[in-house]
Amino acid sequence: MVPEYNTAALSLLKKFGFVEEVRRRQALTRDGRRWDLVYFGLLNEEWRAGRSA
Amino acid sequence: MNHDLFCGEKVRLVAIDSDQMTGLFSQAFRDSEFSRLLDTGPARLYSSKAHRKFIEEELAADKPNLFPFMIRTIQGDQLIGEIDLHVTEWTHRDAFVGIGIVNGYQGRGYGTDAMRLVLRYAFTELNLARVTLNVFEYNPRAIRSYEKAGFKVEGRQRGFINREGKRYNLIYMGILYDEWMEHNNGR
Numbered sequence: 001m002v003p004e005y006n007t008a009a010l011s012l013l014k015k016f017g018f019v020e021e022v023r024r025r026q027a028l029t030r031d032g033r034r035w036d037l038v039y040f041g042l043l044n045e046e047w048r049a050g051r052s053a
Numbered sequence: 054m055n056h057d058l059f060c061g062e063k064v065r066l067v068a069i070d071s072d073q074m075t076g077l078f079s080q081a082f083r084d085s086e087f088s089r090l091l092d093t094g095p096a097r098l099y100s101s102k103a104h105r106k107f108i109e110e111e112l113a114a115d116k117p118n119l120f121p122f123m124i125r126t127i128q129g130d131q132l133i134g135e136i137d138l139h140v141t142e143w144t145h146r147d148a149f150v151g152i153g154i155v156n157g158y159q160g161r162g163y164g165t166d167a168m169r170l171v172l173r174y175a176f177t178e179l180n181l182a183r184v185t186l187n188v189f190e191y192n193p194r195a196i197r198s199y200e201k202a203g204f205k206v207e208g209r210q211r212g213f214i215n216r217e218g219k220r221y222n223l224i225y226m227g228i229l230y231d232e233w234m235e236h237n238n239g240r
Contacts, residue, residue, distance in 0.1 A: 022208030022225040024185060028145050034182065039225075041211055 003028055004036040017050040018042045058174055059122075061166040066122035066136070066174075071108050074123060077132055078104040081155045090192050091153050093214055118143075120174070124154070124167045133158040136167050138175055138184070146182035148175055160194050168202040169237075176233050183229045189214060190222040203236035204228045 002009045018040035026034035059066040081087045082104075085096040099107075111121075121137035134154040141147055150171055154164045175181045186204065188195050204226040213223035228236075 019211075020208075021210050024147075024183075024207055024225065024227055026183060026229060027147050027185070027227075029182070039208065039210065043212060 063166040075105040165198045
């Protein structure tokens with residue numbers, strides 16, 4: 001689960017092959033605006049495929 | 054401002070009564086399908102004494118973020134289920150909702166009516182900004198009901214749950230205040 005404003009974490013997860021699975025829209029309030037909460041997942045076979053690539 | 058917040062078209066929401074709730078749970082969990090649609094854990098049979106202990110401990114814990122209700126039909130005054138709203142964090146004004154309707158009353162609009170009541174409570178009484186729920190992909194009847202109440206699919210955790218050798222997604226659904234207003238014309 002990553003807040004959408006944490007762009008460094010988002011790109012790190014994507015680099016490791018994590019896939020965005022859920023986007024809880026406007027689930028957080030920070031600095032007077034609402035932000036999505038993004039869920040990532042990595043399946044066993046995706047991780048294996050990523051390692052052999 | 055002249056609605057009874059706890060009374061819908063088909064059902065009303067009432068306070069948790071530990072005797073009645075013990076009876077409801079003892080009956081509902083006898084049906085393993087109820088358990089599978091409700092939660093991830095293995096279906097288990099508990100004595101009514103164990104159910105009562107669980108319910109009484111939950112009630113005694115005084116959880117200010119938890120808003121549990123029993124669901125009764127208006128016609129016939131039957132106890133048919135439970136619905137609860139759990140405010141995850143007040144600062145972000147989001148809550149998770151969970152609902153269980155006993156066998157025989159499912160698919161007849163009772164759950165949808167109860168959900169509408171809880172959404173109205175969430176948005177007009179607790180002033181939340183959104184409400185979230187989880188549902189297993191093998192529960193299309195529930196998904197239809199949630200869509201009728203105005204929820205939208207926000208994503209799916211792939212292969213979240215294993216049933217009979219197959220993995221199924223956990224679907225996330227959510228409704229924002231503005232969407233709720235539009236869906237219900239502010240009622």
